[in-house]
């Protein structure tokens with residue numbers, strides 16, 4: 001009998017024999033290993049690469065805000081749930097919405113904060129969003145930062161998709177709008193930018209208003225604590241990614257390779273955005 005490649009969704013037991021037996025009237029559509037019932041047509045559609053909904057995120061019975069908050073909380077505190085929530089193939093547009101909301105919230109909160117500070121205390125110097133040169137520098141920093149994130153995610157996505165997607169996946173002919181699970185995991189991990197943005201906002205507020213309290217924190221400045229917190233958030237992101245990678249159906253060698261690659265991707269993305277910011281802002285300053 002040729003292997004149909006149809007596996008139990010719960011325990012990945014090969015159901016080729018079970019399905020063949022049921023089709024000739026012997027037995028039923030139930031996994032002999034774990035007892036889960038299955039629909040052979042549904043399994044064939046999955047194997048053919050038909051996009052499936054992402055659990056929680058694609059449940060349109062709930063409002064977008066509720067789903068967004070739930071996905072952020074799951075990604076931050078229960079990342080081990082992600083590989084089971086994201087099917088091997090899902091609709092490409094699905095997590096694109098999530099990534100756009102995240103970037104809009106992160107950049108929007110900076111602009112909002114700077115506008116508020118300018119509004120309440122316009123006499124003090126700070127990047128003013130009414131001055132054309134400051135707007136150019138601010139936009140360059142935000143754009144470079146964003147491009148760095150996209151570069152980092154792309155490198156990571158390419159490595160994850162090519163390294164730890166099961167070989168079975170090569171036999172699939174996913175529909176053009178279907179996307180691989182690992183792009184989804186990288187996409188939801190973008191929600192860590194919100195924690196980073198919150199840290200930066202506290203940093204700006206500390207610069208503005210925190211000096212009265214700085215001395216009470218011992219030998220460190222409040223700003224230094226916040227920079228340490230930022231490093232902590234990057235480590236937290238890496239831990240969440242590592243946890244999801246350890247769930248991948250592949251060898252430990254490949255898993256460890258991908259876990260080690262994550263900081264390399266961050267360094268490449270970070271250096272690229274830093275260089276872009278330096279080159280472009282210094283040319284703007286000299287104009």
Ligand SMILES: [Zn+2]
Nearest residue numbers: 008011031034
């Ligand atoms: Zn099973």
